[in-house]
Amino acid sequence: MGRTPCCEKAHTNKGAWTKEEDEKLISHIKVHGEGCWRSLPKAAGLLRCGKSCRLRWINYLRPDLKRGNFSGEEDELIIKLHSLLGNKWSIIASRLPGRTDNEIKNYWNTHIKRKLLSRGLDPKTHRPLTDITTFRAEYPKEANDDSSDEGNSSTLSTEDDNSSLINLELSISLPEISPTMPMNSSVEKTSALNALCLCYNLGFQRSQACACQYHL
DNA sequence: AACAGATACAACCGCCTTTGT
DNA sequence: GACAAAGGCGGTTGTATCTGT
Numbered sequence A: 001m002g003r004t005p006c007c008e009k010a011h012t013n014k015g016a017w018t019k020e021e022d023e024k025l026i027s028h029i030k031v032h033g034e035g036c037w038r039s040l041p042k043a044a045g046l047l048r049c050g051k052s053c054r055l056r057w058i059n060y061l062r063p064d065l066k067r068g069n070f071s072g073e074e075d076e077l078i079i080k081l082h083s084l085l086g087n088k089w090s091i092i093a094s095r096l097p098g099r100t101d102n103e104i105k106n107y108w109n110t111h112i113k114r115k116l117l118s119r120g121l122d123p124k125t126h127r128p129l130t131d132i133t134t135f136r137a138e139y140p141k142e143a144n145d146d147s148s149d150e151g152n153s154s155t156l157s158t159e160d161d162n163s164s165l166i167n168l169e170l171s172i173s174l175p176e177i178s179p180t181m182p183m184n185s186s187v188e189k190t191s192a193l194n195a196l197c198l199c200y201n202l203g204f205q206r207s208q209a210c211a212c213q214y215h216l
Numbered sequence B: 001a002a003c004a005g006a007t008a009c010a011a012c013c014g015c016c017t018t019t020g021t
Numbered sequence C: 001g002a003c004a005a006a007g008g009c010g011g012t013t014g015t016a017t018c019t020g021t
Helices: A019-032 A040-044 A050-061 A072-085 A089-094 A101-118 A132-138 A140-145 A186-196 A198-202
Strands: none
Touching (some): A019 A040, A050 A101, A089 A101
């Protein structure tokens, strides 16, 4: 026995949503609220999977969505948050009102990745792309786009590139502070918390992004 | 005008987490 | 505590549109 599927696949529509389906979903949620996604399609008269309805509502139909181009500030905020959080799109989205995780994820993959590469930064680590071997392996397309030395691969030869010999792996360890360690002042306490918890740094409340014990 | 390749983004899939019993 | 159901998330895919030749 496995888990039951979220819907009867044989009797559900897939693919792009029609205007009629959108209208049914919107009017149903306006009257009944979001409630139970599993039972919503039937109640709303939709031949869709509950998950599909949820996604359509959250990513496209919600009235508080901003839509339109991302501003420069939003760009920079996404980059900053991604450098701290990685691919935690939902947490990043929670810091950008009117934007969805899916929207940010798509925007990242289509725009920001390229923007960082053009700045010579690795979109995964946000560190300078000094190791051309890694760069070529991870981003073959972008690496080949460099037409300035087309047909002259010797200039970028990795044979004599000593950087590959350097271990760039970084390890992170907690500072020598224990939550039970006595703190003499509130300043000491705050700086210790800053060092210990990234979520605290970002201004999240306990349980919003993490459940560590360090939040005041 | 026609075609191919690139790009953007909506939607799906599968897995993990949370919640209720 | 164990289990199932539902929700939520991130990765990936499909397809419409744009751009260059």
